[in-house]
Amino acid sequence: MSQRVAILGATGLVGRTALGLLEERRYPVGDLRLLASESSGREMTFGGRPWPVEAVSARGFEGVDLALFACANDVSQQWVEVARLAGARVVDNSSAFRYHPDVPLVVPEVNGALLDARPDLVANPNCSTIAIALALAPLARAVGIERVEVATYQSVSGGGAEALEELERGVRLGLERDPPPRADGGPAFAFNVVPQIDRFEDNGYTREEMKVVWETRKILGIPELAVNATAARVPVRVGHCAAITVALARAVEPEEARALWAAWPGLEVVDAPAAGRFPTALMAAGRDAVLVGRARRDLSQPRGLSFWVSSDNLRKGAATNAIQIAERLMSGAPGMAGRGASR
Ligand SMILES: NC(=O)c1ccc[n+]([C@@H]2O[C@H](COP(=O)([O-])OP(=O)(O)OC[C@H]3O[C@@H](n4cnc5c(N)ncnc54)[C@H](OP(=O)(O)O)[C@@H]3O)[C@@H](O)[C@H]2O)c1
Numbered sequence: 001m002s003q004r005v006a007i008l009g010a011t012g013l014v015g016r017t018a019l020g021l022l023e024e025r026r027y028p029v030g031d032l033r034l035l036a037s038e039s040s041g042r043e044m045t046f047g048g049r050p051w052p053v054e055a056v057s058a059r060g061f062e063g064v065d066l067a068l069f070a071c072a073n074d075v076s077q078q079w080v081e082v083a084r085l086a087g088a089r090v091v092d093n094s095s096a097f098r099y100h101p102d103v104p105l106v107v108p109e110v111n112g113a114l115l116d117a118r119p120d121l122v123a124n125p126n127c128s129t130i131a132i133a134l135a136l137a138p139l140a141r142a143v144g145i146e147r148v149e150v151a152t153y154q155s156v157s158g159g160g161a162e163a164l165e166e167l168e169r170g171v172r173l174g175l176e177r178d179p180p181p182r183a184d185g186g187p188a189f190a191f192n193v194v195p196q197i198d199r200f201e202d203n204g205y206t207r208e209e210m211k212v213v214w215e216t217r218k219i220l221g222i223p224e225l226a227v228n229a230t231a232a233r234v235p236v237r238v239g240h241c242a243a244i245t246v247a248l249a250r251a252v253e254p255e256e257a258r259a260l261w262a263a264w265p266g267l268e269v270v271d272a273p274a275a276g277r278f279p280t281a282l283m284a285a286g287r288d289a290v291l292v293g294r295a296r297r298d299l300s301q302p303r304g305l306s307f308w309v310s311s312d313n314l315r316k317g318a319a320t321n322a323i324q325i326a327e328r329l330m331s332g333a334p335g336m337a338g339r340g341a342s343r
Contacts (some may be wrong), residue, residue, distance in 0.1 A: 004030055005068070007142075008070065008075070008076075008079060009069065013160055017319040023047065029046070032051055033060050034053045035054055063085060063086075064150070066329075067091070068323075073096040090120065091325050098126075107132060107219050107323075109137070109267075111168055112328055125215045127311075128154060128330060129212050130290075131309045131317065146226065147168075149228050149244070149246075152231045152232065153243075157237055158313045158317075170213055171191070174190040179191055195232045209229040210229075212229035226265065238281070239280070243306070244307055257273055264275055273324070279312055284312050289316070291311065292308070295307045
């Protein structure tokens with residue numbers, strides 16, 4: 001038997017990607033509810049036929065088995081409880097519940113075992129952090145990690161559909177003159193690198209940077225792990241990158257790190273710099289694998305290793321990870337028997 005699936009935020013970048021992935025991954029969708037802010041005659045296509053987009057309401061969750069939330073924090077906060085009370089299992093892409101001790105924060109290839117308890121609310125991690133945690137996991141398991149230093153280079157689609165439109169508009173205008181500032185008054189995305197994502201916290205870090213700190217610790221299950229992050233927005237449409245340096249429990253040669261990554265599900269090693277092969281945002285866009293490369297010993301410390309990751313923020317950084325969660329979460333549910341779940 002198949003499931004009734006709802007997507008809240010179906011018209012946004014993550015929602016649209018999730019809809020396409022349900023089809024691509026042959027998720028057993030019996031019935032579908034596409035929910036957003038206002039319906040006013042909008043339609044989307046699924047399974048070769050049009051589906052209406054409805055304004056979100058309590059009725060929208062009636063009979064729903066799986067609810068994929070792809071909306072802002074306040075919208076998730078408003079509707080998660082309604083969906084749970086209606087009997088749905090919720091996978092939430094927002095950060096509204098990620099830091100709640102009772103809500104699992106899951107990258108299936110790292111801590112997917114948390115899903116075996118079949119929680120009715122699972123948080124999908126931050127888009128950069130999914131890739132960072134995935135690349136750190138084999139090193140943490142096989143060697144031990146003492147400290148992480150990370151700088152992210154995040155594409156503009158990470159800020160949602162409106163931000164992406166601003167980039168595209170700004171690029172066109174910026175070919176003729178200085179790109180205009182953003183509608184919210186922030187510095188232009190086009191032809192720029194902006195070291196602010198999300199609001200500034202009192203400690204001088206942005207909230208995006210603190211998400212990397214908090215979520216890396218929670219996903220890896222190392223609450224005291226020292227993590228220092230800088231997050232920047234770069235004028236790229238899709239694909240986040242991160243430069244990562246780790247202090248390990250012992251020295252690790254790049255060859256050993258590459259072997260650990262190559263054996264870990266969800267990771268793909270692209271590391272032949274002499275041949276011009278290393279991960280880029282464009283190379284990662286449209287793919288589910290997190291690409292890892294540029295591995296080298298950190299010459300400034302005896303047990304340090306530096307490397308680079310690139311991933312598609314809308315797929316593995318959001319929708320793919322959410323649907324992988326759903327596949328394992330719902331694996332005891334009708335229609336999911338026998339589907340493979342990653343570790
Ligand atoms: N973009 C990424 O790379 C990424 C990665 C990981 C996590 N996330 C998180 O995923 C969530 C969605 O991000 P996104 O990039 O897809 O954003 P987006 O493109 O701005 O889409 C937002 C969606 O929310 C809907 N929405 C807005 N206000 C609503 C309301 N009051 N009630 C119901 N629906 C409402 C919008 O519907 P309308 O069309 O009706 O406005 C749209 O479908 C956010 O929490 C984001 O932080 C994003």
